[in-house]
Amino acid sequence: MQRLALFDLDDTLIDRRHALEATLTRFASRHGLTPDERDALLVRLDDRACVADFSAIRERHGLSASAQALWREYLADMAASSVCPADVLDGLDDLTRHGWRIGIATNGSADIQRAKLEATGIAHRVHAVCVSADLGLRKPDPRLFATAVELCGAAPHDGGWMVGDDPVKDIAGGRSAGLATLWIGAPDRWPGDLAAPDRTAPTALSAIRLLLEHTA
Ligand SMILES: [Mg+2]
Numbered sequence: 001m002q003r004l005a006l007f008d009l010d011d012t013l014i015d016r017r018h019a020l021e022a023t024l025t026r027f028a029s030r031h032g033l034t035p036d037e038r039d040a041l042l043v044r045l046d047d048r049a050c051v052a053d054f055s056a057i058r059e060r061h062g063l064s065a066s067a068q069a070l071w072r073e074y075l076a077d078m079a080a081s082s083v084c085p086a087d088v089l090d091g092l093d094d095l096t097r098h099g100w101r102i103g104i105a106t107n108g109s110a111d112i113q114r115a116k117l118e119a120t121g122i123a124h125r126v127h128a129v130c131v132s133a134d135l136g137l138r139k140p141d142p143r144l145f146a147t148a149v150e151l152c153g154a155a156p157h158d159g160g161w162m163v164g165d166d167p168v169k170d171i172a173g174g175r176s177a178g179l180a181t182l183w184i185g186a187p188d189r190w191p192g193d194l195a196a197p198d199r200t201a202p203t204a205l206s207a208i209r210l211l212l213e214h215t216a
Contacts, residue, residue: 140173
């Protein structure tokens with residue numbers, strides 16, 4: 001199998017939940033929202049956010065700023081609040097040093113996903129970035145993974161790994177694209193009704209170490 005690893009971004013390489021909480025706390029304070037209203041936004045934007053959400057939020061809370069301005073504010077705050085741990089960044093460098101091709105396969109809006117990749121220092125450590133909004137396809141669609149493999153300059157039928165935290169989008173999706181799968185999670189939390197991943201690791205760093213061992 002070729003040395004190729006695709007990584008999910010949110011809640012795999014970065015803690016999106018933490019960034020979202022920080023961003024919405026700032027948003028609520030800036031626009032005079034109550035703690036309950038902030039919590040409702042947390043639920044609304046828990047899975048993903050796009051500019052249309054901010055049209056609805058603007059209307060609901062009678063905000064004067066345009067939806068585009070609110071979206072840009074959200075985007076800047078999410079990028080600034082997103083962190084990839086230094087040892088994970090070092091791990092990505094180690095993979096490259098050992099001849100691995102690395103791609104990002106992520107669902108989301110292109111502007112926000114790319115802003116987070118730049119702000120965290122991940123962007124210049126990977127060979128390719130594949131964002132669902134650019135393609136009009138979302139994980140678990142196998143075509144998104146196939147595109148990421150191609151953008152990495154890897155052979156389409158020589159395997160590789162998909163690493164991510166979502167059992168369906170990342171693991172079932174990666175498998176359907178012919179990739180070996182590495183789930184980030186606790187083994188006892190794996191949903192029993194789904195086929196198990198090839199490997200499991202508790203964190204992105206331990207996942208990277210597994211990959212490095214795999215080719216040692
Ligand atoms: Mg994820």
